[in-house]
Amino acid sequence: MNTQRSSIPLTAYYFGLIALLYLPIGILFLFSINTNTTLTFPLQGLTLSWYQKLLDTGPVLDAARNSVFVAAGSSLAATILGTMVSILYMRYQFRLKGLLMALAVLPLIVPYVVLAVALLLLFSVLHISRSLWTIGVAHTVVALPYTLLIIASRLAGFDANLEEAAMDLGANYPTTLFRIVLPMIFPAIISAWLTAFTVSFDEFALALFLAGTEPTFPVYLFSQLRFTNRLPIMIAMAVLLMMGTLMLIFIAERTQRAK
Amino acid sequence: MFDRRGTFWILFVLPLLWLGTFFLAPLILMAAFSFRPNLNGDLLQIWVPTLAQYAGIFAEESYLRLLAISVFMAFMVGVISVLLSYPIAFFLALRAGRRARIYLVLLLIPFWTSYLLRVMALKLMLGSEGVIDDFLQYIGLIQAPLTALVYNRNAVVATLIYVWIPFSTLPILAALQRIDLSLFEAAADLGAGPFQQFMRITLPLSLPGILAAFFMVFIPTVGEYVTPLMVGGSVGSMYGNIIQDFFTKAANWPLGSALSMIMLLVTMALLIVALRLVNLRELLA
Numbered sequence: 001m002n003t004q005r006s007s008i009p010l011t012a013y014y015f016g017l018i019a020l021l022y023l024p025i026g027i028l029f030l031f032s033i034n035t036n037t038t039l040t041f042p043l044q045g046l047t048l049s050w051y052q053k054l055l056d057t058g059p060v061l062d063a064a065r066n067s068v069f070v071a072a073g074s075s076l077a078a079t080i081l082g083t084m085v086s087i088l089y090m091r092y093q094f095r096l097k098g099l100l101m102a103l104a105v106l107p108l109i110v111p112y113v114v115l116a117v118a119l120l121l122l123f124s125v126l127h128i129s130r131s132l133w134t135i136g137v138a139h140t141v142v143a144l145p146y147t148l149l150i151i152a153s154r155l156a157g158f159d160a161n162l163e164e165a166a167m168d169l170g171a172n173y174p175t176t177l178f179r180i181v182l183p184m185i186f187p188a189i190i191s192a193w194l195t196a197f198t199v200s201f202d203e204f205a206l207a208l209f210l211a212g213t214e215p216t217f218p219v220y221l222f223s224q225l226r227f228t229n230r231l232p233i234m235i236a237m238a239v240l241l242m243m244g245t246l247m248l249i250f251i252a253e254r255t256q257r258a259k
Numbered sequence: 260m261f262d263r264r265g266t267f268w269i270l271f272v273l274p275l276l277w278l279g280t281f282f283l284a285p286l287i288l289m290a291a292f293s294f295r296p297n298l299n300g301d302l303l304q305i306w307v308p309t310l311a312q313y314a315g316i317f318a319e320e321s322y323l324r325l326l327a328i329s330v331f332m333a334f335m336v337g338v339i340s341v342l343l344s345y346p347i348a349f350f351l352a353l354r355a356g357r358r359a360r361i362y363l364v365l366l367l368i369p370f371w372t373s374y375l376l377r378v379m380a381l382k383l384m385l386g387s388e389g390v391i392d393d394f395l396q397y398i399g400l401i402q403a404p405l406t407a408l409v410y411n412r413n414a415v416v417a418t419l420i421y422v423w424i425p426f427s428t429l430p431i432l433a434a435l436q437r438i439d440l441s442l443f444e445a446a447a448d449l450g451a452g453p454f455q456q457f458m459r460i461t462l463p464l465s466l467p468g469i470l471a472a473f474f475m476v477f478i479p480t481v482g483e484y485v486t487p488l489m490v491g492g493s494v495g496s497m498y499g500n501i502i503q504d505f506f507t508k509a510a511n512w513p514l515g516s517a518l519s520m521i522m523l524l525v526t527m528a529l530l531i532v533a534l535r536l537v538n539l540r541e542l543l544a
Contacts, residue, residue, distance in 0.1 A: 010350040024380030103278040111482020113499040118285035
């Protein structure tokens with residue numbers, strides 16, 4: 001059958017591409033356990049000392065903690081706002097609906113450099129100095145479309161009659177939302193929250209403009225790229241963060257499938 | 260019902276205030292600044308609107324040329340990403356069988372890992388005295404360090420394609436998965452060979468996915484500035500980089516704002532073209 005015949009080159013192509021995609025990640029890992037600060041062949045020896053040194057390197061740990069802080073805050077805000085807008089989108093008809101939806105989805109399209117300089121202008125005019133909060137605000141704006149799309153698609157798949165039934169039985173609308181709607185869309189809310197978290201955690205283009213004296217990890221990493229002797233420690237941190245992110249994604253995947 | 264209306268206002272006001280303050284207002288402010296003659300005086304002082312910044316941009320050929328180059332680079336990134344990811348999507352949708360799901364996860368994991376790091380890793384690999392260079396010298400294939408692999412526009416385009424491939428696979432995959440498999444059986448019964456089946460069934464039916472993938476890569480890439488910063492060097496800049504320069508090093512905010520406005524308008528124009536060609540509703544379903 002032709003299925004069998006054409007599978008072999010396609011399978012080879014797929015695995016070739018996968019190998020190419022994983023090669024840099026493998027190289028990074030090798031870098032983090034290499035004795036030398038540069039990756040030269042043949043390797044001089046392997047070591048875990050970079051991971052050990054990491055624990056004594058305050059600024060790297062601070063930057064990672066800042067990233068977690070910004071990602072946790074902005075993803076929480078984006079998920080709450082995304083849930084609110086999704087309910088409006090799926091359950092209400094109103095005059096400014098088109099405007100609100102456009103505002104909520106457009107951050108997906110507006111180039112990050114444009115949004116970054118526009119927010120920089122706003123914060124300068126308002127005399128708000130740049131900090132982790134300004135980064136968090138920007139991340140909330142760009143994560144909102146993701147949370148909205150994830151939650152709205154879940155809401156679309158669920159019968160509005162259930163809400164009417166609850167209200168016929170005497171529940172008011174806020175109670176119905178909390179007792180019926182939110183539990184139904186809970187897996188989507190978790191998945192939206194994790195998505196928003198990873199969007200923020202990794203984000204560099206906005207953070208570079210909006211960071212104050214305290215950098216997030218990507219901003220700090222960028223500032224340290226010139227110093228090759230510090231690179232292995234940075235990469236060791238990055239490898240740990242990468243594993244953390246993958247674990248989050250794995251958990252998100254499991255919770256979505258469990259339901 | 261009153262409580263439904265009350266709930267409406269709570270649900271409506273907070274997101275509208277948030278997006279109004281942190282999304283719409285900054286863009287309006289940027290538009291206002293683009294009509295400002297200079298940055299003299301207080302940030303919020305009243306100024307007489309002028310088209311001087313725009314006139315300056317249109318008089319200086321290099322800005323618009325860089326914009327055209329950036330659009331062209333993004334176009335190439337979009338086209339090549341689609342070409343390279345189509346076989347992957349085809350494989351996952353129609354050939355991988357039960358393993359498709361795990362194969363898809365395997366493909367997406369790199370996309371979930373840090374963008375900056377992947378680009379940096381590429382640089383470590385491709386750069387002069389990078390890993391590939393070093394390895395080739397070690398095994399004696401080349402004698403002197405290679406110079407062509409980073410710090411030019413080709414490196415920027417290659418890096419962007421590399422980063423986008425897992426992402427551009429998704430819309431094509433979604434379109435291919437919707438194809439009714441009995442169409443292939445019917446075509447085979449009527450004597451169509453694999454090539455004819457592909458040209459007459461698979462390709463036309465996956466066209467919406469192809470277009471969606473193309474625009475999902477093309478539009479964000481036009482405004483890219485980080486990748487050129489990392490691997491572009493002095494000759495690999497894109498339009499986004501001059502906006503960045505005018506807000507950081509050069510500190511000419513009115514000119515930077517005008518350049519940003521042009522970028523924003525180009526992006527919106529591309530979006531309108533995209534929405535004409537792609538049925539969003541069908542794709543999200």
